[in-house]
Amino acid sequence: QVQLTQSGGGLVQAGGSLRLACTASAPGRTFSRYSVGWFRQAPGKERTFVGATSWTNDNIVYADSVKGRFTISRSDAQDTVYLQMDNLKPEDTALYYCAAKSEYVNLDIAGLYSNWGQGTQVTVSA
Numbered sequence: 057q058v059q060l061t062q063s064g065g066g067l068v069q070a071g072g073s074l075r076l077a078c079t080a081s082a083p084g085r086t087f088s089r090y091s092v093g094w095f096r097q098a099p100g101k102e103r104t105f106v107g108a109t110s111w112t113n114d115n116i117v118y119a120d121s122v123k124g125r126f127t128i129s130r131s132d133a134q135d136t137v138y139l140q141m142d143n144l145k146p147e148d149t150a151l152y153y154c155a156a157k158s159e160y161v162n163l164d165i166a167g168l169y170s171n172w173g174q175g176t177q178v179t180v181s182a
Contacts, residue, residue: 078154
């Protein structure tokens with residue numbers, strides 16, 4: 057099991073930036089061997105894929121809705137994965153979750169992740 061703690065988020069005006077962090081606690085495990093995904097859930101809507109980084113070959117994928125605006129990076133030395141969000145839009149408003157798994161495929165499927173952060177709110181005002 058991996059425990060994930062999220063930080064960052066908050067309220068920002070449209071066009072602004074925020075950075076979310078997802079820090080892992082994995083006693084006896086190597087976080088660099090985990091793929092990490094970011095998902096979001098707006099009120100009354102289903103949880104959707106934002107982006108993910110695979111632990112193998114540095115594969116990073118994004119949802120079309122955030123491509124070119126969001127950037128995922130990771131620091132295995134700090135056991136942390138970041139989601140840098142630029143040029144934010146009101147439709148980006150949601151509760152954001154990070155998740156981790158040991159597999160490196162099907163990164164966009166929430167149901168295949170077994171470890172989840174607590175969620176952090178991002179609100180973008182018009």
